[in-house]
Amino acid sequence: MVKTLQLQTGQLFMFGYQQALSCLFPALIFASLAILKVFDVPYTYDVMLVVCLLIQWIMVKTGLETRDELKVICLFHLIGLALEIFKVNMGSWSYPQEAWTKVWGVPLYSGFMYASVASYLCQAWRRLHVQIHHWPSSWLTVPTGAAIYLNFMTHHYIADLRWVLTALLFIIFFRSAVTFRVRAITYRMPVILSFFLIGFFVWLAENIATYLGAWQYPNQREAWSMVSLGKMSSWFLLVIVSFLIVAQLKHVKSSESRGQEPPVSASD
Structure with a gap:
């Protein structure tokens, strides 16, 4: 009984340690935001852009991040920046501080907030030797991911389809794990559960980020308040888009390294 408890405690500690290393990039972003807030540094958004670029350079140079992971992060930076520009100009949230590096009201550093999610996924994938089983066909995952991303924009003009898309996800991924x-022990969980857990922790991170002034929702203009629980569904869907992109890129890279054509799916 004691040995079992020691083993479980050791496994939990190692899992937490690997997760902490995987969260290094977002953790450094939060730490930088906190320092800038405490010392009331002007032009925070511009400083954060320099900080994020410096962090990325150090992580690649020290081997904490691979060049392939850096490419994924750059892709997510562009995807996130495009979404930010649209949502900010629709009034969903804002960046009230002055900055030289703003494009259509959005500071360039904001793309790194999305890229930090990709950084976590890539790092955790590598450190925890993640594998996916019964992955649906790309004919299902790619259009679904695109529909989720587009729904973040189209719901301003037509009906919000997030719950329809969520129900569809349970159908598509019901067999996926x-x-x-x-260490030497392998664990298994449903893919949908992993989506929810990551989305929940991103929502917690969003509360920290808005408190530190990373961005601002309309109800936070007078004073900071907790981000609505309803936002968790948005992060759940956004994590799925991120996961789909990273998974597809991992499969393509794996196939290329074996000198094969990329597979349509990653099923058992």
């Missing part, structure tokens, strides 16, 4: 290894 993800396995990860901690």
Whole structure:
């Protein structure tokens, strides 16, 4: 009994340690925002852009991040920046501080907030030896991911389809599972559960980020308040888009390294 408890405690500690290393990029972003807030540094958004670029350079140079992971992060930066420009100009949230590096009201550093999610996924994938089982066909995942991303924009003009898309996800991924290894022991969980857990922790991170002034929702203009629980559904869907892109890129890279054509799906 004691040995079992020690083993479980050791596994939990190692899992937490690997997760902490995987969260290094977003953790450094939060730490930088906190320091800038405490010392009331002007032009925070411009400083944060320099900080994010410096962090990325150090992580690649020290081997904490691979060049392939950097490419994924750059892709997510562009995808996130495009979404930010649209949502800010629709009034969903704002960046009230002055900055030289703003484009259509959006500071360029904001793309790194999305890229930090991709950084976590890539790092955790590598450190925990993640594998996916019964992955649906790309003919299902790619259009679904695109529909989720577009719904973040189109719901301003037509009906919000997030709940329809969420129900569709449960149908598409009902057989899919993800396995990860901690030391020599492999664990398994449903893919949908992993989406929800990551989305929940991103929502917690969003509360920290808005408190530190990373951006501002309309109800936070007078004073900071907790981000609505309803936003968790948005992060749940956004995490799925991120996961789909990273998974597809991982499969393509794996196939290329074997000298094969990329597979349509990653099923067992």
